[in-house]
Amino acid sequence: MSKDTTNTTPTHHVYVVEGKGDTAFWTKIGAAxxxxxxxxxxxxxxxxxxxxxxxxxTAKAGETTRRRGRGQ
Structure with a gap:
């Protein structure tokens, strides 16, 4: 039997982004x-x-589910 090495913490967040530039609205819709x-x-x-x-x-500590402005 092989050892399960699956990482349970997502390495990335998935967002839908509406709009452009500093007025874009980011909504988290999943994980990767x-x-x-x-x-x-x-x-x-x-x-x-x-x-x-x-x-x-890429997932970073402390990110919120919604944010305004460019991805950081």
């Missing part, structure tokens, strides 16, 4: 986990956006 070989992601979405663009960002 990087593959062990670094060549892909597994993505889980809690919502499916009908509009806007989907952005995947």
């Amino acid at each position: 986990w990087q593959h062990a070989d670094g060549n892909g992601l597994n993505i889980t979405l809690t919502l499916l956006p009908l509009d806007g663009r989907v952005v995947i960002r």
